[in-house]
Amino acid sequence: EDPILLAEFEARIARGEKIEPNDWMPALYRKQLIRMIEQHAHSEIIGSLPEGTWITRAPGFRRKMAQMAKVQDEVGHAQLLYSAAETLGKTREQMLTDLINGKSKYSNVFNYPTPTWADSNVISWLIDAGAIVNQLANAKGSYGPYCRALDRICAEEAFHLKYGHDAVVHMATGTPIQRQMMQAALNRWWPAIMTFFGPSDKMSVHTEILMRWKVKMASNDECRNQFLDMYVPKIWEIGLTLPDPNLRKNEETGQWEFTEPDWEDFKRVINGDGPCNAERIAVRRAAEENGAWVRRALRTPKTQYVRPLA
Numbered sequence: 145e146d147p148i149l150l151a152e153f154e155a156r157i158a159r160g161e162k163i164e165p166n167d168w169m170p171a172l173y174r175k176q177l178i179r180m181i182e183q184h185a186h187s188e189i190i191g192s193l194p195e196g197t198w199i200t201r202a203p204g205f206r207r208k209m210a211q212m213a214k215v216q217d218e219v220g221h222a223q224l225l226y227s228a229a230e231t232l233g234k235t236r237e238q239m240l241t242d243l244i245n246g247k248s249k250y251s252n253v254f255n256y257p258t259p260t261w262a263d264s265n266v267i268s269w270l271i272d273a274g275a276i277v278n279q280l281a282n283a284k285g286s287y288g289p290y291c292r293a294l295d296r297i298c299a300e301e302a303f304h305l306k307y308g309h310d311a312v313v314h315m316a317t318g319t320p321i322q323r324q325m326m327q328a329a330l331n332r333w334w335p336a337i338m339t340f341f342g343p344s345d346k347m348s349v350h351t352e353i354l355m356r357w358k359v360k361m362a363s364n365d366e367c368r369n370q371f372l373d374m375y376v377p378k379i380w381e382i383g384l385t386l387p388d389p390n391l392r393k394n395e396e397t398g399q400w401e402f403t404e405p406d407w408e409d410f411k412r413v414i415n416g417d418g419p420c421n422a423e424r425i426a427v428r429r430a431a432e433e434n435g436a437w438v439r440r441a442l443r444t445p446k447t448q449y450v451r452p453l454a
């Protein structure tokens with residue numbers, strides 16, 4: 145890299161300026177942003193699947209409508225994010241091909257099943273809550289198109305969070321069986337939620353450079369701690385418990401203490417070997433194949449459809 149251009153780039157970031165698509169940027173900044181935004185976009189479309197399966201079975205018409213609107217929003221977020229990633233030079237087709245071929249990652253949490261309506265509610269409340277913690281921070285970052293996409297996404301996620309909280313409270317204050325279902329779903333999801341923010345800072349590969357260039361505005365551990373600070377009290381408030389006997393806030397340090405997540409299992413899941421990875425990718429592949437004729441038709445010059453005059 146040209147050291148003068150690099151110094152000017154870093155000075156712009158230090159001044160809090162946004163970097164725009166046609167501005168000079170180091171090749172590594174471009175590469176890291178494509179990786180991160182692309183993974184984020186994939187997480188949104190794959191993330192729509194575990195809740196999507198509950199649209200037809202959500203209890204009652206109103207919940208069905210709300211669930212459908214939320215899932216539709218998540219797919220819309222993917223559209224915004226793919227567009228943001230495209231400004232960096234990778235095409236949407238290439239990103240989707242990499243997803244289907246297992247080359248690109250997406251959030252580990254969407255590789256777990258949602259066997260009950262309560263599981264869907266855990267996602268709507270707590271995965272969305274985690275996403276907001278991460279995204280509100282990064283919306284203040286350095287790359288203009290990503291930040292603008294995150295601003296819009298956060299506005300919608302804030303509504304999802306209320307929807308999810310309402311659904312969880314409804315079940316947790318329902319019949320004893322509903323309450324048990326809610327608790328069981330929370331127990332199932334807790335280990336995955338604890339890994340949602342990525343590996344601990346000691347293990348994280350990309351945090352240092354991403355924070356230096358203000359792509360990530362908070363580290364994985366900072367986001368995890370903020371999430372625990374905001375949501376554990378709310379979970380306890382509705383009388384639910386969390387399946388970690390070591391979970392407690394150390395009032396002196398302000399940090400939450402917890403049982404170290406199983407990072408080996410996390411690695412297996414993000415590298416394709418979780419309970420639902422194959423199923424999730426198969427749904428995406430089918431969507432690609434079923435839509436191929438539409439894309440082909442759009443690319444075909446219209447004149448080919450005009451019957452020559454006799």
Ligand code: FAQ
Pocket residue numbers: 179180183184185187188191192218249250251252253267268271272275278339340341342343347348349350351354360364414
């Ligand atoms: N899952 O060095 P780090 C949502 C990978 S959106 C899978 O710490 P980094 C909305 C990481 O990619 C959810 N892989 O990485 C919704 C890297 O692998 P690589 C997604 C993970 O980038 C709600 C390796 O481990 N949010 O939920 C995960 O500095 C409800 C080393 O890790 C975003 O994508 C993980 N959890 O930090 C939708 C936000 N964590 O690429 C539907 C943007 C780490 O070297 C329903 N992304 N890895 O092969 C980020 O903020 C960051 O990329 C992190 C990871 C924080 C996810």
